[in-house]
Every structure is written in C-alpha cells, then in structure tokens.
Amino acid sequence: xxxxxxxxxxxxxxxxxxxxxxxxxxxxxxxxxxxxxxxxxxxxxxxxxxxxxxxxxxxxxxxxxxxxxxxxxxxxxxxxxxxxxxxxxxxxxxxxxxxxxxxxxxxxx
Amino acid sequence: xxxxxxxxxxxxxxxxxxxxxxxxxxxxxxxxxxxxxxxxxxxxxxxxxxxxxxxxxxxxxxxxxxxxxxxxxxxxxxxxxxxxxxxxxxxxxxxxxxxxxxxxxxxxxxxxxxxxxx
Numbered sequence: 001x002x003x004x005x006x007x008x009x010x011x012x013x014x015x016x017x018x019x020x021x022x023x024x025x026x027x028x029x030x031x032x033x034x035x036x037x038x039x040x041x042x043x044x045x046x047x048x049x050x051x052x053x054x055x056x057x058x059x060x061x062x063x064x065x066x067x068x069x070x071x072x073x074x075x076x077x078x079x080x081x082x083x084x085x086x087x088x089x090x091x092x093x094x095x096x097x098x099x100x101x102x103x104x105x106x107x108x109x
Numbered sequence: 110x111x112x113x114x115x116x117x118x119x120x121x122x123x124x125x126x127x128x129x130x131x132x133x134x135x136x137x138x139x140x141x142x143x144x145x146x147x148x149x150x151x152x153x154x155x156x157x158x159x160x161x162x163x164x165x166x167x168x169x170x171x172x173x174x175x176x177x178x179x180x181x182x183x184x185x186x187x188x189x190x191x192x193x194x195x196x197x198x199x200x201x202x203x204x205x206x207x208x209x210x211x212x213x214x215x216x217x218x219x220x221x222x223x224x225x226x227x
Contacts, residue, residue, distance in 0.1 A: 001171060003154065036213040038155075045204055045220055046147075046155065051213035089155050093212035096168050098145075098157040 004029065004090055004101035011107040012080045020104045022073040022090030030071035034093035037066055037075045041086045049088075050075060082108050111136035113205050113218035121199075121225050127192040131205030131218060138181060139163050143208035144188045146179065148201040149220075156201075160208055161188055195225045 005023040012018040022029065022037075029035055035053045038046035048057050050066035053073065063078045073092070077084050085108045090101035117129035131144070138144055146158040159169040161179040169177045178191040192199060202222050206214035 032212075034212040036211075038214075045217040046214070047217075048213055048215045051209070051215070052211050057215060091155075091157070091212065091214075097170065098160070098208075098212050100147075100155040100157060103154040 001028070001094055001097055001099050004092060004099055006090060006101040006104045008102075009105045009107065011109055013109045014080055014082065016080050017076060017078045018080060018106060019074050019076045020088055020106070022075070022101045024071050024092055024099070026071060028092040028094035028099055029068065029073050031095070032093045033068070035066065035068055035073040036091045038089045038091065039086045040089065046089065077106070080108050084108060111207060111216045113207065113216060115203060115205050115218045115221040117221065117223070119222060119224060121195055121223060122227050123196055123225055124194055127190070127195050127199060127223055127225075129190045129203055129205075129221065129223070131188050133186050133188070136207070138186055138188060139183050141210070143210055144181070145206050145208050145214060146190045147204045147206060147214070149204070150201040158190065197225050199223070200225045
C-alpha cells in the first residue's frame with residue numbers, strides 16, 4: 001500500500017483559513033468513510049483532530065473541519081492561530097489495513 | 110482517562126529482534142477496541158505497523174507483515190510488538206495507540222526512540 005499524498009507545506013496568516021488535501025485511491029480514501037486527521041507538534045505524539053471524515057473528538061475546536069470527495073479528503077483550519085502551526089497527517093482505512101498520508105507542515109505567517 | 114506508555118530497549122543490533130511493550134492504564138485492553146503500533150523515522154512521516162484486537166486477531170502492514178508479530182497480555186493490561194531482522198531503516202520513534210475501530214487512533218503513548226546500530 002502506498003502512502004496517501006499530501007502537499008508538503010501550507011501556510012496562512014492569523015485569522016485566515018488553510019485547507020490541506022489528502023489523495024488516495026478507491027481502495028482507501030475513496031472506498032470508506034474512515035478518514036482521520038492528526039496534528040503533531042515537534043517532539044510530541046500525534047493528536048486526533050478529525051475522525052470518520054468530518055467528526056471532531058471532544059475538545060477539538062470547531063475551527064477544524066473535514067470533508068471528502070471521491071478519492072480526496074480535506075482538512076480545513078479556519079481562523080488560524082499561532083498554536084495551529086504543526087505537521088498534519090491524514091489516515092485512511094484500507095481494508096484490514098491503515099495507511100497514513102505523507103504529511104503537511106502548516107506555517108502560520 | 111486512558112494512558113499508554115511504551116517501554117523497551119532503545120538500541121537494537123542489526124539482524125536482531127526489536128521488542129516493545131505498551132502498558133495501558135485507565136482502560137482495560139479486553140474491552141472493545143483495537144490496539145496499534147505506529148512508527149516515525151527521524152524527520153519523516155508516520156507509518157502504521159499493525160493492530161491487534163481484544164480477541165487476539167492481528168492486522169499488519171503488508172510491507173512489514175513477514176517480520177511483525179503482536180500479542181496481548183490481558184493480565185498485565187499490556188500489548189507487545191516484535192519486529193525481526195531489523196536494519197538501520199527500522200530506526201524510528203515507535204508509538205502505541207488505541208484505535209476506536211474506525212481507524213482513528215484517539216489515544217497515544219509518548220513514543221520511544223529505537224535505534225538500530227551495531
């Protein structure tokens with residue numbers, strides 16, 4: 001299984017929005033509604049931000065939202081804040097397997 | 110609140126077997142969740158290694174399947190990872206995590222760095 005494809009970087013000014021894409025195939029992203037997104041700050045463990053495409057765990061701000069169309073999932077961070085600067089990874093169920101994305105570094109300008 | 114903690118040797122010699130244990134507190138691993146291992150080579154992205162269910166059923170990354178073994182010890186509320194025939198490419202931070210059955214890892218350990226070197 002190949003890693004899901006994400007852009008290496010994305011950026012935005014405080015208060016703006018940034019959207020990160022996650023492209024897979026019909027065997028993973030396109031085939032299931034089990035897409036998750038994780039935030040990882042340097043030296044820290046990843047944190048679940050979105051699960052099942054667009055659901056937020058308790059405690060995750062509603063500035064974070066997810067969607068999916070075909071084989072591509074997206075994470076949008078609205079109202080960017082300094083603490084949103086981090087690496088973001090998508091993940092998808094792939095039929096008894098899981099596959100992560102290549103990761104996107106989000107910079108708050 | 111569930112907490113996970115990885116433990117094991119930080120240095121493994123090439124061709125040997127990497128062994129790690131994840132101790133879970135605040136939640137019984139016998140309940141209805143999957144338990145997984147994920148790794149991250151220095152400066153690189155996340156890679157799913159595998160999951161184990163409460164029944165002992167295992168699911169492994171096809172690229173690692175021939176070298177990976179996972180097990181549960183419900184009496185100690187722990188689950189374990191073994192990766193055989195390691196090389197320098199297996200050097201990574203290894204995380205254990207809980208998967209709520211929808212391929213979403215909602216709780217993670219802090220991670221442990223394992224270096225493969227002679």
